[in-house]
Amino acid sequence: MSADATAAVEDALRRAERVEPEIRAWVRLDAEGARTAARQAPDGPLHGLPFGVKDIIDVAGLPTECGSSLRRGHIATQDAWLVERLRQAGAVPLGKTVTTEFAYFRPGPTRNPHNTAHTPGGSSSGSAAAVAAGVVPLALGSQTAGSLTRPASFCGVAGYVAPAGVWPTRGFTGLSPSLDAPGLLTAHVAGLAAVIEAVDGTTPEELPRPPRVVVWSGTDLADIDPAMSDALRTTARALGADAPDTSLRLEAVARPPELASAHTVVMAYEAARALADEARCPEALSGHLNDLLDRGRATSDDEYRTALATARDARVAVLELLDDVDVILGPAAPGPAPHGLDVTGTPVLSRPWQLLGLPVVTVPGHRAPEGMPLGLQLIGHPGRVGRLIGLARLAEESAR
Numbered sequence: 001m002s003a004d005a006t007a008a009v010e011d012a013l014r015r016a017e018r019v020e021p022e023i024r025a026w027v028r029l030d031a032e033g034a035r036t037a038a039r040q041a042p043d044g045p046l047h048g049l050p051f052g053v054k055d056i057i058d059v060a061g062l063p064t065e066c067g068s069s070l071r072r073g074h075i076a077t078q079d080a081w082l083v084e085r086l087r088q089a090g091a092v093p094l095g096k097t098v099t100t101e102f103a104y105f106r107p108g109p110t111r112n113p114h115n116t117a118h119t120p121g122g123s124s125s126g127s128a129a130a131v132a133a134g135v136v137p138l139a140l141g142s143q144t145a146g147s148l149t150r151p152a153s154f155c156g157v158a159g160y161v162a163p164a165g166v167w168p169t170r171g172f173t174g175l176s177p178s179l180d181a182p183g184l185l186t187a188h189v190a191g192l193a194a195v196i197e198a199v200d201g202t203t204p205e206e207l208p209r210p211p212r213v214v215v216w217s218g219t220d221l222a223d224i225d226p227a228m229s230d231a232l233r234t235t236a237r238a239l240g241a242d243a244p245d246t247s248l249r250l251e252a253v254a255r256p257p258e259l260a261s262a263h264t265v266v267m268a269y270e271a272a273r274a275l276a277d278e279a280r281c282p283e284a285l286s287g288h289l290n291d292l293l294d295r296g297r298a299t300s301d302d303e304y305r306t307a308l309a310t311a312r313d314a315r316v317a318v319l320e321l322l323d324d325v326d327v328i329l330g331p332a333a334p335g336p337a338p339h340g341l342d343v344t345g346t347p348v349l350s351r352p353w354q355l356l357g358l359p360v361v362t363v364p365g366h367r368a369p370e371g372m373p374l375g376l377q378l379i380g381h382p383g384r385v386g387r388l389i390g391l392a393r394l395a396e397e398s399a400r
Contacts, residue, residue: 005038005048005092012050012094015135022116024109025129027055029095030062037092045198047090052130052139054123055096056103057182058171059083066173067101067108067123070284080171082140082182082199089198094136097126100344102275103147103175106286107344112155114372118337121151122344124185128155131185138195141183144175145267145354146333146347148183152362153375154337154345158396160184160192163382164357167199176270178308179263179354189363189392196389204390207326210240211391214249214321216330220256221348225335231366231374231399232331238398239391241329250328253317258310259352265299265307266355272296315356322381327391328353329378332362336372353379361392365399 013031020026034050041047053059056066058076065071078084083093098108100123110125112118113133120129124141128151131139141148143161152159161183174180186192193204215236218224250256272293278285279293322328331349338345353360359380366374378395380388 005041005090006035008048009034009038009050009092009094012136015133019113019133019135023111023113023129023133025097025126025133025135026052027065027096027098027126028062030093033061034092034094037087041090041092042088044088044090046086046195049091049138050094050136051086051091052095052097052127052136053083053093054127054139054141055099056142056173057083057140059093059096062096064173066103067099067106068278068284070278070281076171078171081168083171085199091138097130097139099123100125101286101289102173102278103142103144104292105288105344107341111341112337114156118339118372119154119341119344121154121337123147124151124183125344127185128152128157128159131155131157131187137186137191139185141185142172143181143183143350143354144179145263146350148185149332149350149360149362149375149377150345150347152185152364153332154373156364156373156375158186158189158192158364158392159362159375160196161354161360163359163385166382174274176267176274178266178270181354181357189361189389189396192361193389193393196385202385202389204393205386207387207390207394211327211394212325213239213241214325214328215241216250216256216328218331218334218349221260222334222346224331225368227368228331228333228335228374232329232376234366235363235376235395235398236329239329239394250321253321254314254352256352259314259355260348262307262310263351263355265303266311268292268296269299269304270296272299311355318356318358319381326387327378327380329376329395332375332377336368336370336374349377358382359385359388361388363392363395363399365396
């Protein structure tokens with residue numbers, strides 16, 4: 001079996017050599033380490049599967065530099081929990097993928113494989129691009145605001161954000177402990193299903209048709225591109241949700257703009273404390289990150305507690321809704337990936353659900369008229385991830 005693992009790693013390295021000069025998804029390809037790991041890979045459910053690791057996530061013996069000069073040469077002494085679980089299942093880390101600075105807004109060099117003049121999104125930019133370019137079938141990411149859902153949508157791949165507290169963040173350089181969550185990127189939802197099962201045993205559920213779907217337009221938070229709205233309507237109809245917009249049912253229990261606002265408060269307050277040491281070197285940080293840390297230091301304890309209370313109350317209400325329906329369906333981003341490499345797009349459509357700690361699957365398959373990918377997000381109950389994955393498979397089938 002190790003011969004199969006070695007062949008898979010060599011194939012991934014050849015693909016990286018071919019596309020990396022243009023896509024620039026990798027901080028570091030660990031060819032020799034991957035070859036050694038392939039020879040030693042256990043005969044598990046993911047035997048020989050090469051994967052990329054976002055460079056805020058520890059891989060023993062490799063630097064974790066977080067897209068910042070302040071972490072240059074910082075060598076991890078042990079694997080992150082998720083890396084360890086994947087190794088136990090037989091998967092092989094190929095190297096570290098590009099992240100924005102401390103998983104916030106300053107872009108790295110990565111380009112969108114569908115059109116290199118467009119952003120891949122952020123902060124899991126390298127991971128999404130490496131999967132979209134066909135270098136690896138799996139890459140690890142993280143989400144604090146929209147750091148995985150958005151690049152999955154922009155790059156046309158499937159994404160999974162784990163529900164709060166279910167997958168440990170040990171070995172992750174965090175930005176906001178209340179919001180940080182691990183995640184996966186694969187080419188299709190079937191890949192997500194296989195990896196999730198290998199990590200924690202969750203399997204997709206077979207669902208009665210039609211499922212119970214609340215459709216959220218996203219227009220209360222952003223100007224949604226007409227092509228994205230069309231994709232949302234098409235998928236809603238395919239899933240049996242005939243109403244053009246059932247956001248009113250969601251509005252009755254939680255207001256996404258209020259949740260997005262509370263998210264920004266929690267994120268800034270906690271980031272200012274998580275990166276307090278780095279804040280002592282403001283000249284080494286981007287303007288975006290310095291602004292976030294300034295806002296966090298200016299946020300009072302009362303404002304922070306109020307935002308957390310908003311999250312707690314809304315989570316109770318939304319979980320009650322998700323006891324009655326199967327999923328919330330909405331746009332994963334306002335539209336296709338923006339032109340240019342100096343921005344990564346807005347995370348606003350992910351903020352409410354990340355605040356509530358809910359699992360999210362980004363479903364690929366739709367395209368804008370100019371050919372760029374469009375992703376939809378399915379938000380589910382944290383105790384029913386199997387149902388969420390089952391519905392995501394149906395949604396992806398409808399987009400083909």
